[in-house]
Amino acid sequence: MIVGTAGHIDHGKTTLVRALTGVDTDRLPEEKARGISIELGYAYLDVPEHDERIGFIDVPGHEKLVHTMLAGASGIDFALLLVAADDGVMPQTREHLAVLSLLGLTRGAAVVTKVDRAEPGRVAALDDELRALLAGTGLDAAPVLAVSALTGQGVAELRELLFAAARRTPPRSPAGLAARLAVDRAFSLDGVGTVVTGTLHAGEIAVGDELVVQGLHARVRSLHAQNRAVQRAQAGQRCAVALAGLARAQAARGQWLTAPAAALATERVDARLRLWPGEPRPLRSGTRVHLHLGAQGVMASIAVLEGDAIEPGASARVQLVCHAAVGAWRGDRLVLRDAGATRTVAGGVVLDPFAPARYRRTPERLAELAACELPTVARRRERLLALSALGLDLGRFARAEGLAEAQQGWALGDAASEALTQRLLAALADFHARSPDELGPDGARLRRLVAPRLAEAPWLELLAGLRAAGRVAQRGAFVHLPEHGVQLSAVERRIAQKIAPLLAAAGADGAWARDLARDCAEPEPLLRATLARLAQQGELHQVVRDLFFDTATMTALAATTRRLAAGDGSVTAAAFRDATGLGRKRAIQVMEYFDRIGLLRRVGDEHRLRADSALFDEPGS
Template sequence: MIVGTAGHIDHGKTTLVHALTGVDTDRLPEEKARGISIELGYAYLDVPMLDERPGARPPEAGALPPRGADGIPARGLDRIGFIDVPGHEKLVHTMLAGASGIDFALLLVAADDGVMPQTREHLAVLSLLGITRGAVVITKADRAEPGRIDALRQEVRALLAGSGLEAAPVLVVSAPTGQGVRELRELLFAAARQQPPRASEGLAARLAVDRAFSLAGVGTVVTGTLHAGEIAIGDELALQGRRARVKSLHAQNRAVERARAGQRCAVALAGIDRDEAPRGQWLTAPAAALATDRFDAQLRLWPGEARALRSGARVHLHLGAQSVMASVAVLSEGDAIEPGGSGLVQMVCQATVGAWRGDRLVLRDAGATRTLAGGVVLDPFAPARYRRTPERLAELAACQLPTLARRRERLLTLSPLGLDLARFAQAEGLAEPLQGWALGEAPRAALTARLLATLADFHARSPDELGPEAGRLRRLVAPRLAEPLWRDLLDEARAGGRVVMRGGFVHLPEHGVQLSAVEQRIAQKIAPRLAAAGAEGAWARDLAKDCGEPEPLVRATLARLARQGELHQVVKDLYCDKATMNLLAAIARRLADEHATVTAAAFRDATGLGRKRAIQHLEHFDRVGLLRRVGDEHRLRADSALFAENSS
């Protein structure tokens, strides 16, 4: 369990931690000279194990816990970590760097001073971070009369009303005389035994770096609270885009092979320098590493604020151990959040931050003089456009559901173009990265219906064509749909007999009807003539004349053959056979591979055709989806499978 001390300057935080643990957390010379904490300080206290044998007495308060021959506390023993934070107003940002990882808060109020400005702000910070486990400690009891203590109890109770610590016990302590120290220690032991474990199974390691230094013979060491997952010696971790290996590891101030979520850790890293690990950065498993300058969140404005929080407000954003300037865009109706109220916001940061779904954040005003609001991250991949649409607000509501399974299920339903599983896993901070895309049942049905309707419309408008090429059909149906999802959707429709694929073309089953006996006879007559015509092609009227068949019947047969994919209509009434078009497509592919583009001149020279016919063939390839025109050039479509089997 991590305990954080909070309270006004010189209200006895460091002295109390020393009385509880025997450790002086003021480690800097200037701290000792001035008698105040400037940096975060740390101390530890072992929790005695309860002897559950009948009649056994609990261990004496303050008694040393059982230890092994190596001096390390017995296995299974818990240890409380204390974070002693500065109380000075100018050092609230340092306090926030430590407070983001605490489980239990001790809010200190000196009996001789009473409730002071930083008492109120630290209480606001703790409440806005969602901390509900804690106690209030009235310190320096030896300096006040009993009547003063009673009055201060009532003042503290009034202060806590409406905060996350409203039900917290109030203890009276004097560190110099020892009054109340034993009771407070026992309270902490009981809280540590009841501390629920932080979620670690399935989550990637994430440690908020609040301190970094170099040790001779060890190298770079970073410290912080492990927010999620586990870290073990030998693990490869990421920090600011660089990879580093864990050389050694301390958790709760003792050497370990593995550390778990909720522990204070010191991690010795190989492969990274001290100046590459500044305070505020995240040490994470590589799969979960992310940096964003825009995220959506649920925010609560502190009830003590005098004015509403409106879009455009510039604030100091505190997230993990990091602090950056940011602006607020209110997404909720009314474009403002009233004091004591909650709403959805988008945070636009001036520098990238690490933010995962469920992380807590605190906002202070632009002048860093007071705490404004706190909240929780909903989506680290927030869109810059369409951020207030009903569809987007429904997605943010899904992000607030209590379990990962329910969030994923609801987002699948709300994602008409599918859910990017890799991005979902990264936002959730999962240890095992997910791959590919997923499509919910309702979006899948809607897309299939749109596919069939698009094909029916295409056949109605172009009855002489077999159907669009698969890539072109995707651009007509759902151009932003991920390619793997499109292939899956098409394969499912084909397996169910709802569409037919011939070559690279897609059509409805009823569109590719069989030839009649007369049409088969005409097809046999025109086949050698089309083959002889080659890339120049043959006109419908000439084929009818050469075959001695009625022109309307020849036209109908040519159209039917084109619908079956056996012929290609290059321009109206001009046809080429399938083998010829395969050869021409292979030439176009080769030119695209060699020069990145296909020009009319290069295609003309490669095929031996005249310029006019070469351009007609290129325009036909544009229409069917093999190429796309960009200015005077043609580029190969990466998603087109047309003629690929004949492109060697």
């Protein structure tokens, strides 16, 4: 169990932790000289007759250090809200209570400290005041205790309260989640290297594991959990992780140390937000705020997705547009402070770390966000699949959930699959009616007609399923209904047989219509008409007027194009010319043909491979 202290400056947080554990959490010379906490401090306490160790996070109470308090508060299980008997409830008391409540903390205690400095009547009055202060917050059922770290009054009772709470603390997260640690401190040790500390929010970390921070991979060299050397640490524990392969400058407070399967960074987060009841005015779209998530803090702007504003005490779904990338996973708690960082204004929970920039307020999108609020992974997946007209990206879903097992591919729900099928069949029927002499559109063009926003993977899977069921047919890259086929006449079939070996022999140079007519001893007008018919069927390819290539040659040239584009997705005419041995003019003509039919697209001086194109890459092509 992780216990976090909270309260106004100089209300005895560090002194009480020392009385409970014997550890002075003020470790910096400046902290000792000034008598206040500046950085997060840590201490530990063993639970008698129980294999459990309580970790304490001692946070600063000064108003200017609330951001440091937030870095520690996001990982705690049990809160101690301290109020000094000789001072009473102060501004940071109220703000720290707001933070704890907005982070969803429901387990804790309010502690009146320094009771040796106040009359019994004063302590009783503070007890009543604290109970009133806690009303309406997540800690409204928390007990109120009176202690004196100087005389020891109440310390034993508080310690026993913490022991009992530790024994009842459930596991931090269910099995199946990937390791995620919010880094709140990073330093270097001689002979050890880079060390990061933080609370393990989910999953497990073991010595030897490969982890990721800011896209950089590192290996766990050694590990401490709850201040003990261990081989494996579990969610809910304070950890110090020594990392091999990572420089100190590459790790900092606010970063996430994660298993590779869960690593993500996002600049748009959809969340459910609750505005603190004490706020004087509604929270409106366009408001700039400080977003605190895990141990990270960034500026963000709010877009309210339901209405234009959130009233004090109310909640609504919002999109947070961050000014820098953050790590966020579904279910993570967050806190917002105003643009001037003078007060805490709202808190909430992450619904979707992959929030869209467009269509974010549509009924369909709000239904997806409602699905994200369902209580289990299985129910969220089931509902999102049913709602996803364009398919569910399983890999992205797994990362959003922080699942330990990486997933790939897409899934289409039954209703979405049937709707897409009907649209596809209708599009083909319409194409055949308008262009009866053409075999059909190629797969990429058909996708643009039917579902331009559908990802390539589910599209290809849908198309393959329809081919296997005999509901569509495909010749090369061209798709058509089984009953539709451009039939050649006997004369055209005879000419096609005569020109086939000539085109094969011409290879990448192609063959001109007049030369084919001469070599076949056929009238040029008849041969041109036959060539046009064969091109409409996808049997051969007219690269420029009267210049034709067979499918085998174009398939080989397309394969070369794909190989050249394997790096950054682009191909230059010079690289294509050198790879194929064609002259510059012919190489450009072929690439421009690929542009026209949808294998490539022209961007400036480059030709970029279309990821969604199945031209010359389908069975039978």
